[in-house]
Amino acid sequence: MDWRDGSLCLREDPDLFFPVGNIRSGQTALQIDEAKAVCRRCPVAEQCLSWAVDVGPVEGIWGGTTEGERRAMPPRTMRRPTAREAAA
Numbered sequence: 001m002d003w004r005d006g007s008l009c010l011r012e013d014p015d016l017f018f019p020v021g022n023i024r025s026g027q028t029a030l031q032i033d034e035a036k037a038v039c040r041r042c043p044v045a046e047q048c049l050s051w052a053v054d055v056g057p058v059e060g061i062w063g064g065t066t067e068g069e070r071r072a073m074p075p076r077t078m079r080r081p082t083a084r085e086a087a088a
């Protein structure tokens with residue numbers, strides 16, 4: 001079984017996880033918050049975030065993080081996060 005099989009986002013509109021526009025604008029920021037709220041409840045958030053970090057630059061919300069947030073992670077945090085860290 002692949003970790004993706006447990007993804008909560010499989011039950012959501014995929015567009016929710018790929019916000020378009022200025023991430024600081026009202027509507028886009030709300031969309032990001034809504035996507036992150038799904039990720040916080042997701043049982044495979046750790047695997048998802050690890051995948052996104054391992055793959056490199058990838059658009060969208062993965063493991064509760066935006067592309068910019070992943071890019072800003074210092075190298076020492078590029079490890080598999082604990083479930084608690086992924087849900088934060």
Ligand code: SF4
Binds near residue numbers: 043044061
């Ligand atoms: S952490 Fe978020 S993006 Fe990743 S599988 Fe879960 S719901 Fe989808």
